[in-house]
Amino acid sequence: MKESVVSAKKPIKTVIGPIHPALKEPIKFIFEIDGEKVIKVDLAPGHNHRGLEWMATRRNAVQTLYVSERICGICSISHSIAYCRAIEQAADIEVPVRADYLRTIFAEMERIHSHLLWAGVAALELGFDTLFYKAWEVREDLMDLLEYLTGNRVNYGVLQIGGVRRDITPDQHARINKSLLNYTILFDELYDMFLEDTVLRMRCRDTGVLTPEDALKLCTVGPVIRASGIATDVRQDFPYCAYGDLDIKAITPEALAGEVHGDVFDRIIVRLLEVKQSIEIIQQSMKKMPIGPLTNFPKLMVLLNHIKQAEGEGIGRHEAPRGEVFHYIRLAANQESPLVWKVKASTYSNAMSWVKMLEGEQIADIPIIVASVDPCISCTDRVAMVDKGRTSIFTQDDLRRLSRKKTERIRQGLK
Amino acid sequence: MSISKALNKSLWVYHVNTGSCNGCDIEIVAAITPRYDPERFGIKLVGTPRHADVILVTGPVTNKMKDKLLRVYHQTPDPKLVMVIGACGVSGGPFYESYTLSGPVDDVVPVDVYVPGCPPRPESIIFGVVTALKKLEEIQKK
Structure with missing residues (x-):
């Protein structure tokens, strides 16, 4: 019989930004992620400060x-x-x-x-x-x-x-x-x-x-x-x-x-x-x-x-x-x-309302929730996933792909 | 391989905002929408600098964005072109004396095409990309 494995999982820290390819101005997000769920959100604005x-x-x-x-x-x-x-x-x-x-x-x-x-x-x-x-x-x-x-x-x-x-x-x-x-x-x-x-x-x-x-x-x-x-x-x-x-x-x-x-x-x-x-x-x-x-x-x-x-x-x-x-x-x-x-x-x-909105949501929902505030500053271009020293880079494309896949799943489920 | 042989089919552009007011940024997106439709010439906005041939830079480059712009520049594979969109990237524009600027874009990365205007019209942005193509052709002839 298999023993149930109790993993001492640490949440993964994910950094998004500060450069976004599409419309928005630079802002940095730091997410703590467990699997597909967002646990904690932090913001680092200020890249657009022009005095x-x-x-x-x-x-x-x-x-x-x-x-x-x-x-x-x-x-x-x-x-x-x-x-x-x-x-x-x-x-x-x-x-x-x-x-x-x-x-x-x-x-x-x-x-x-x-x-x-x-x-x-x-x-x-x-x-x-x-x-x-x-x-x-x-x-x-x-x-x-x-x-x-x-x-x-x-x-x-x-x-x-x-x-x-x-x-x-x-x-x-x-x-x-x-x-x-x-x-x-x-x-x-x-x-x-x-x-x-x-x-x-x-x-x-x-x-x-x-x-x-x-x-x-x-x-x-x-x-x-x-x-x-x-x-x-x-x-x-x-x-x-x-x-x-x-x-x-x-x-x-x-x-x-x-x-x-x-x-x-x-x-x-x-x-x-x-x-x-x-x-x-x-x-x-x-x-x-x-x-x-x-x-x-x-x-x-x-x-x-x-x-x-x-x-x-x-x-x-x-x-x-x-x-x-x-x-x-x-x-x-x-x-x-x-x-x-x-x-x-x-x-x-409105910026701090992101924290409440994003906590507990899926990674695939990040783009639309961030966009739903209609931010004047925002940025979801490059995501660096740091996991036990390994770093892999997510781009905005990857995020958007996740978002689109979810839409597609729902569409398939309807048929 | 000569420069233009790598680029003579279509130009993929990547847009990086270095502290602009959003004005140029929405005009860049307006330029890729159905009215202007530059995708028929193969001009396309891509999501990562690693896919891009041309970097469109908007904004006057704030101190905090200088490193990021350099990183994007180095991440873009050669051969590449840099285009500055908007008056503030060309010369500092309305923000010329600000204490947070690392200078106009050409103080940070080498620039090939300047598109002035606050903000430039979508037509002039597309014209800028076409000018960049012409510039490449001239380099090839030499």
Whole structure:
């Protein structure tokens, strides 16, 4: 008879990162793994530190606006809205109503493009290549629209402290309406593809669960906390820009499924419904937008001088596609550059929720759980498995292969 | 074997982010999606530097990423080309005076093609890869 072998197994330490080949910025994960299960998760961010806040103290406020756009190329409108609002509060600058509406429209367009981008990435991590290409193809239409309105595909350069730099003229309305109608039709298509697919549902249901208690304890923001069933949204709770005039309600997965799991699937539901919400917000804003000036400071030198004279501090909050961004500014009198600029981005708040989501999950689920937060920094490229001195290298390809194999297994099981 | 004989069929590219803002990175991915579809020319994004012919570098190279970029560079088999995508990799761009930069990309690894822009359009990224091909042809003629 065989004796039962009691193995004194030590968990294997797995390092992922910091270089990722696809979309994301560098971040390092350290996993402790027992078999297929993740036991412990640790993060090592900071590879992307560019010293932006320090740079702001050496440039004037308008130059820093363009640095704020380059905090993140995907949320460039979000960061510049928060930055502008912080400066405007500190220097007591009033923004014309039309500019507020235009900011709202640009911000919501950015949300649609960001959520579509995320939907593509999530599909890629799961092994649905067709869905990835579909999501990115329909996203191109919105990039065209943003380019048509602002002049740029990414880093739009359309905001200015005290207002906006470009107007939406009446002859541009037809092009916007065409795109919005297009997206309303596409939304139903994407809805079917993502939410009615059995394999996708089996893969994402009850994967990477974040309970409402943990979500609150870890101060998560944006779609991540809303997917855990907590209806919080800066646009609803602390209205700014034109959001106070519009009909906005924080979206939780209850709206669709009637129940909250706080898993990856719920995060897909929330983001897809937010695309629809953004389309409606743009339509509402275009109807309600009053006629008026774009800025109270048409001359740049006057604006710079006003900021130079001003003294005080201000905060700016904005609900970016990934959650709340927060900017703090302190201005000193007779100084062109801000004394202090502090930025809190949404992924900073969400990063620690990875630890709760990943613990107890399988290795094959790591890519989709990491992607489900929609990180601005992430990295799952190279995995070094260290086991009793032996080191073997896993690449992102290997991880993705594991992820795809699992999808395939589920698909086979259904037949 | 001459350089271009090894590369004259298709170019596989590997993308490494050395601290960029994501702007160039999403434009690189946008460049491989159906509208531009460079895969018909054999240009393909791969997941590991060991499969790559061309390394696309985005970002101004932060101190922490310098070693990693060098490691990726050495892991890529010869012959290889390095392309810099975006203004911050070319010259430091908006981050030029930051205290965390190890200089623009060409201070760290030798660069063959520069694609300026903040961020460059997908068309110019594809044009950059085509320029790299032309450069290889010229080397072969000599």
